[in-house]
Amino acid sequence: MTDLVLYGHPDSGHACKVALALSLAGVRHSTVWVDIWASPESRPADFLVASPFAEVPLLVIDGTPYVQSGAILLEIATRFGCLGGETPEGQRRGRELLMWEANRIGMCLPQLKEAQRVKGQGFPQGAIEWLTMRYQADCQRFATLLGDEPFFHGPKPGIGDCAIWGYTQWLSEAGVAATHVMEGWLHRMRALPAMRPPQTFFPE
Ligand SMILES: N[C@@H](CCC(=O)N[C@@H](CS)C(=O)NCC(=O)O)C(=O)O
Incomplete structure (x- = not known):
């Protein structure tokens, strides 16, 4: 089974785009809350390694990091054949x-x-x-x-x-x-x- 972890924050519309897509597609995932209002250095170490600008959203699929909300949405649609990715x-x-x-x-x-x-x-x-x-x-x-x-x-x-x-x-x-x-x-x-x-x- 695919393992998905979405890093985000409720004030980030970019992160909400991805959370909504996963919810609409019914793709099981876990989330990690990242404080976007705190200094970037204070964010989780694994997040800082995987997100080059220390930005949310970050989606980690089976250990591979995906960044940039639009690119993540395209990955979800094509990988899971959903939300327009079917055709x-x-x-x-x-x-x-x-x-x-x-x-x-x-x-x-x-x-x-x-x-x-x-x-x-x-x-x-x-x-x-x-x-x-x-x-x-x-x-x-x-x-x-x-x-x-x-x-x-x-x-x-x-x-x-x-x-x-x-x-x-x-x-x-x-x-x-x-x-x-x-x-x-x-x-x-x-x-x-x-x-x-x-x-x-x-x-x-
Ligand atoms: N172009 C990026 C924008 C991501 C972005 O701006 N993320 C903001 C929250 S909306 C962020 O993580 N800010 C924290 C920071 O820059 O320290 C995308 O589409 O994912």
Whole structure:
């Protein structure tokens, strides 16, 4: 049986993407809570060896470390044949959604959330306005990508949905509003039986 250990923290949307994928796919795994707010040197020694930037998520599969949330999602989908990984079309869709998320909505939302947390301190003048402008463009693209389907992968969620969920779960914490289209998708995502709050994905 495959042994999986996921290192993460409830405040990390990147780690939540992977936790959600494993939960949706019903892949058994254990988790290790890593304090992302503490100094990197204080993190577990095995984690520091396996994660080159001392970042979560880290997924260790049978002793092999996998880092970068998008790459981990692709590994899960292809290795376990799930969440879009079942077909070449699903894999292509997953890759496209992951690239979009990482370059666009998954770039501005974590920054906007952090800006709210630190009340803008340390952000150069105009940065928050620029990120907000990008988010507004991302809202339109979100609707284009979703189309008339309930999920980004069609009738069922896939790795693209997991990636986009990572930080859209915290729109109010990022100080931005959801569009009507987003609200519908977020509601469907929250209603998934495999969905859990971040603290349940990563108990301390
Ligand atoms: N590009 C990476 C981003 C990972 C990342 O930024 N992780 C943050 C938490 S969201 C982290 O571990 N921060 C702790 C640190 O940098 O010390 C991914 O997609 O996995």
